Amino acid sequence: MTEIEPNPPHESTLTWNKVASHDSYEEAQAAVDCLSDKGFPVERLDIMGTDLRLVEHVTGRLTKGRAAAAGAAGGAWFGLLVGLLVGLFTAGPVWLGLLLGGLLSGALWGAVLGWAGHAATGGRRDFSSTRALAAARYDLITSGGQAEQARAILHSEGLSGVS
Numbered sequence: 610m611t612e613i614e615p616n617p618p619h620e621s622t623l624t625w626n627k628v629a630s631h632d633s634y635e636e637a638q639a640a641v642d643c644l645s646d647k648g649f650p651v652e653r654l655d656i657m658g659t660d661l662r663l664v665e666h667v668t669g670r671l672t673k674g675r676a677a678a679a680g681a682a683g684g685a686w687f688g689l690l691v692g693l694l695v696g697l698f699t700a701g702p703v704w705l706g707l708l709l710g711g712l713l714s715g716a717l718w719g720a721v722l723g724w725a726g727h728a729a730t731g732g733r734r735d736f737s738s739t740r741a742l743a744a745a746r747y748d749l750i751t752s753g754g755q756a757e758q759a760r761a762i763l764h765s766e767g768l769s770g771v772s
Contacts, residue, residue: 625655626756628749629769634658637747640768647762653753658744671737676727677720684719688712 631637637656645651669675692711696704751759763769 625750625752626754628654628751628756628759629763631747631749634744634747636768637749640749640763643766643768644759644762647766649759649762650753650755653751653755654759655750657748657750658742658746659748660745661742662745663740664743665738665740667736667738669737671727671735673724673727675737677724680723680726681716681720684722685712685716687719688715691715 629637629640631640634656641651641654641656644654688711689708690711692708695711696707699707749759760769
C-alpha cells in the first residue's frame with residue numbers, strides 16, 4: 610500500500626541549486642563542515658566537480674627488473690595471505706612453514722608474471738605512473754529549496770567561495 614504525502618513538495622524545490630563554487634576540494638569540504646556545524650541538513654548537499662581532467666603523473670622509468678620487483682612485492686603479499694588462510698587449519702611449526710612457503714612462492718610467481726607482463730608490451734610503455742581525476746571547480750549544490758539558507762550561513766562565516 611502506498612502512502613500519499615499530505616503536502617507534496619513543489620516541483621521547484623526538487624531542483625538542484627548552486628550554493629557556492631570553490632577552487633579546491635578542501636575548500637568545498639570546509640564549507641560543508643561549516644554548514645554541518647551550524648545545523649544545516651547536509652544530507653541534501655552534494656559536492657560536484659566540474660571541468661574534469663585526467664592527470665597522469667610519471668613516477669619513473671620502468672624496466673623489466675623493476676616490473677619483476679613490483680610483481681614480486683605484490684605476489685609476496687598474496688602468498689602471505691594464502692599462507693595465513695591455509696595456516697588457520699594447522700598447528701605447531703607447520704604454520705610458520707606455510708607462511709614462509711606462501712611468501713616465497715608468491716614472490717617468485719609475482720616476479721615471473723611481472724617480468725613477462727612488461728616484456729609482452731614490447732617497450733611501448735617503459736614508464737610507471739599514477740593517475741588521478743582533477744576538477745577545475747567544485748560546486749556545492751543543494752536541493753529542497755534551501756540554497757538561500759546555506760548561502761546566508763556560508764556568507765556569515767566568510768566561506769561563500771568564488772562566483
